[in-house]
Amino acid sequence: MEAIIKNRPGHGAEFIKDLSEPIVGKRDVLIEVAAASVCGTDRELYEWTPSAQAFNLELPVVIGHEVSGTVLEVGSDVTTIAPGDRVALESHVPCLDCYQCRIGNAHNCLNMRILGMHVNGGFAQRTAVPESIVVKLPESVSLEVGSLMESAGVALTALARSGFAGVGGVVVVSGCGPVGLVAIQLSMLFGASHVIAIEPNPYRRAIAESLGAQVLDPSDDVVDYVRTVSGRRGGADVAFEVSAAPSALPTLLEAVRREGDVVTIGHPGSKIPIDIAAYINKKGITLRGVFGRRLWSTWEDLSHLLASGRLDLSWLITHRLNLRDFDHAIELLTGEANKVVLFPNGVLSDNQ
Structure with missing residues (x-):
């Protein structure tokens, strides 16, 4: 064999x-x-x-x-x-x-x-x-x-872990590999007002844009752009970190609003320091992690979405x-x- x-x-x-x-x-x-x-x-x-x-x-x-x-x-x-x-x-x-x-x-x-x-x-x-x-x-x-479905389920689980905080709100997705792209697709499907994608690869940025995302390179002033788009909210409602790039998480902690959510999916290859006082305590950000899918609700929900034809x-x-x-x-x-x-x-x- x-x-x-x-x-x-x-x-x-x-x-x-x-x-x-x-x-x-x-x-x-x-x-x-x-x-x-x-x-x-x-x-x-x-x-x-x-x-x-x-x-x-x-x-x-x-x-x-x-x-x-x-x-x-x-x-x-x-x-x-x-x-x-x-x-x-x-x-x-x-x-x-x-x-x-x-x-x-x-x-x-x-x-x-x-x-x-x-x-x-x-x-x-x-x-x-x-x-x-x-x-x-x-x-x-x-x-x-x-x-x-295994990888798409990671994206669905990430949205669920945030309590679907992006519904009607501003979503940031850092990293436009397949999981990040499905996170963009689902955020659009579930009614986000804006989805902002951060990706260094022009090919993947183009795919994200075709899904309806506003695209940025990591070298752009991401925080200023997100705050401008989000208006009086003062930042994104939720950010998904999919890239595993060590520099990504500090940017997302700045870009989300007070009492917002950051969900990490990618596994960085090294430890990343976090200013607990500034972001978790004073800003009130909820930081969550995702490892795989929730058994078995993610599979049930994803199967129904695919069978309905609303998700491709x-x-x-x-x-x-x-x-x-x-x-x-x-x-x-x-x-x-x-x-x-x-x-x-x-x-x-x-x-x-």
Whole structure:
């Protein structure tokens, strides 16, 4: 079986043709992988950055955590999934027994394992995963789009974490990769009066502008622009930090209004100092973080939005590649590309 393996610490990953077939346990589901989207985190794993090392991978491991496919086989104790089901995969594998899982916070499980890091992931022709992370796709949602739901769910969770503070208000999105772009799309859909996007890459700025955002380069006077647009509010109602750039968070803390919200999504590679007295105490800003999606409400809400036709994600895909082209996929992420999707069993036809 063909797969992309991270065998050892250090730069790179290996394409192999002879990986053993997955073993299907009693509570596992065997998936024929249809599409697996390449994430910025996959690039971090490939380059073996400090951010990647902080995940404490269990090597060797098949990487890839944004996955869709068709069920081939289920274990004897599986009750909710059947062969033939079209599915997407949640990337966080909760234990379902710890304190956080028991109180409804399985997305922040105390014993969390992550697909493609601690459990073999989706850059392979087939993968076996726990039933608990398998999500049935609505009939109208293609398998291609199914592979985008994991990352899109991060954006939806970020908006929810802010209490949808941008409804009728001013939203700032720092970083216009796929998650940032979906955050812009959702903010527009949910009724923001202004969405201001900050992005150094001209290609991605153009996409953000096409979605209806007002676009800035980080070198622009972001704070002055946001305060001008927001008028008597004195700043943005909510800002989403998706870039992971160390310089981004201080700018956002200045740009949001008093009693506003800042939600961080990107994982910076180094520690960032915060002036607690100035921003948290005196300005009353609420600072929240996002790691993945809320299980399972994010998936339910995102599925309904996609099935309704009000949300489309297919436009995110700019490149469709075979599994053996993984090195090229990593290169594309730094250039004029948005979502790069790998197809371990061949590129899908239009109706899939």
